[in-house]
Amino acid sequence: MGMLALRRLMAAQRDRRRLRKAQARNGVITSMAKRKGAFLQGDDTSQGGKRLRYSEPYLxxxxxxxxxxxxxxxxxxxxxxxxxxxxxxxxxxPNLILTAGTLGLELRKNWKVHMARYFDRVDHILKNHSGIGIEEITLSLPPEYSFPCSLLSGRSLQHLELVNCAFRPVAGLGCSRNLTKLHLHSVLITDDELACLLSESFALKHLDLSDCREMVYLKIPCSLEQLSYLDVSSCRLQMIESKAPNLSSLSYSGNLVELSLGQSSQVKTLDIEFYDKANFLCYVITKLQNIVPNLESLTIHSDVERINTPMVDAKFLHLNYLEIYFDGLDGDDEAFPLEYDYLSLVSVLDASPVLDTFILSVQQGGMKHDLVSGDTTTILRTMPGHKHERLKEVMIIGFCSATSMVELTCHILENATSLETITLDIVCDVDDLEDVGRCCTTTLRKTGSCYPLRREMILEAHRGVMAIERYIRRKVPSNVELIVREPCTWCHDLERLDALEKENGHIIPHLILSLRTFHYC
The missing domain is CATH 1.20.1280 (Monooxygenase)
Structure with missing residues (x-):
């Protein structure tokens, strides 16, 4: 309902009230049916044999x-x-979303000078709400604002999201008994203060903490029986201890922390990244099974991987979904050295006997690798005796011409007896996972253009296509679908890029590759 129409509606109501009062003073109206709780009333009255009708609907x-x-x-x-x-x-x-935008601060000049006055406005809004029926509060204001915790006492709040402010809860507020979702982003809150809040949040199901720099030790009590989802990122924690008996999904990204989830951990979904931990994949496969024994879905991010993944005896007995992201930074030659062996990832597959889906994403920028030979005479290594009988779907994003990556792909094709689909994406386009194709072959992309590539990455992408044609395609069983997602014939075309460079006065020599273009998507 637009504000103009609403004003007209309110004006019509005022006119009707004035008319009724005037008629009552003249003795014309002797009675009027009053409808309890009606915002608009429809009524018929008579005056001198004439009927006055109000046609607005009764709601x-x-x-x-x-x-x-x-x-x-x-x-x-x-x-x-x-x-x-x-x-x-x-x-x-029900939903109070208090931000600089909704308060109109961003439209005013020098509003920071009058910041205290705007903070008072927020306090006034919160104080004047009865609390009955309030389901959600989202507050995003400058960090100078301290959220008035006392205003939450006795409320029926279910969802609280605070951004860029101070939050200092104390014990006994009783403000969080109905809270089911809590999101704190860049909030000043200590370990003890959060513990006070959590100790009363018996209905909490979803806890999301990001960039809360005052916390060091996150302790979740066993009283949070409803808590099923925990997401922690970019906090300066040293330890996460959870005794929540039904925590099933955990996402963590940040510095190396000690994880204590209980011996009977029910965590089934884990997305994890340690910023400052080298060889993280090796750490996960050797240490994590005892921490999360019931894991079913695992996503791993590794920025620095300098050693090959070892074979282990311990197993992820319930793991059916695995994603591994090698996120080496562009230009970081030390992150993934020349000798890194992608074939060693067979040890991860061996440690997951019921694995159904395997996704490997390799950010090729800055990574070195040995090139597979340009002819078919190269003898590829094999690993007999390593069968993956449950594996059905495989996707390799950022497939390249590294010999060990070609060997890994061939190993999967030869030893995954239940394999149904294998997708080889030559370009590491993580944002394009839902759209099978490039902008030259599909209209599903939201950005309208493909992932940008440097010249050397485009050359490597073409070498990857040749490696698939020479070594892999002939090994694909007849009952397995091979999907090759090649570079875009428009965005990643070298001749077109050369033409653009010449128009700008830059001529950069490059290797001209004679390739056929295949689209199997």
Whole structure:
């Protein structure tokens, strides 16, 4: 409902009220049926044999409150300023999203000078809400603002999201008994303060902490029986200890921490990255089985991997989904050295006997590797006796012409007896996982263009295509679908890039490759 139409509606109501008062003073109206809770009333009265009809629909207060709740916050607040009825529903407005945008701060010049006044406005809004029916509060203000925890006492709040502010909860507030989702981003809060809040959050199901720099030790009590999802990123933690009995999904990215999830951990989904841990994949395969014995889905990010992945006896007995991301930074030649052996990833497959889906993503920028021979006379290594009987789907993103990567792919084709689909994406386009193809072959891409590549990466992509044609395609069983996602014939075309460079006065010599273009997507 637009503000103009709402103002007209409120004006019509005022006119009708004035008319009724005038008629009552003249003794014309002797009675009027009053409908409890109606925002608009339809009534017929008579005056001198004439009937006055009001055709506006009758709606209950609950319906009008629902309409009010669907308005954007600023429009809802404005409506409350021009209607007593909407003022009552405003005090029960379910989702308070208080940001610089919704408060109009970003439209005012030098608003930081008057920051305290705007903070008072936030406090005023919170104080004037009854708390009954308030389901969600999202607050994103400058870090100078300290969230008034006392205002939450006795509320029915279910979702609290705080960004860039201080949050200092103390024990006994009783503000979080109905809280099911808590998201703190760049919030100043200590270990003890968070512990006070969690100790009363018996209904909490989802906890999301990011960039909370005052916390060192995250301790989750066993009283959080409903907690199923924990996401921690970019905090300066040294340890995460969880006794929540039903925690099933954990996502962590940050510095190396000690994980303590209990001997009977029920965590089934884990997405993990340690920023400062070299050879992280090796750490995971040798240490993680005892920490998360019931794991079913695992996503690993490794920035620095200098040693090959070892064979281990311990098994991920329930793991059916595995993603490995080698996120070597562009230009970091030391992250993945020339001798890194992709074939050693067979040890990860061996450690996952019921694995169904395997995804490997390799960021090739800055990585060195030995090139597979340009002819078919090269003898590729094999690893007999390593069978992967449950593996059905494999995707390699950033497939390259490294000999060991070609060997890994051939090994999977020869030893994954249940394999149904294998996808080889020559370009490491992680954002394109849902769109099979490039902008030259599909209209599904949201960006309208393909992942940008430097010249040497385009050359490597063409070498990857040749490696597939010479070594891999002939080994694909008839019952397995091979999907090759090649460089885009438009965005990754070397001749077109040369033409653009010549137009700009730059001529860079490059290797001209004679290739056929295949599209198997």
């Amino acid at each position: 209950t207060e609950d319906i009008w409150r629902h309409i009010h709740s669907l308005m954007p916050l600023r429009d809802a607040a404005r409506a409350a300023c021009i209607s007593q009825a909407f003022l009552r529903s405003w005090r029960r407005y």
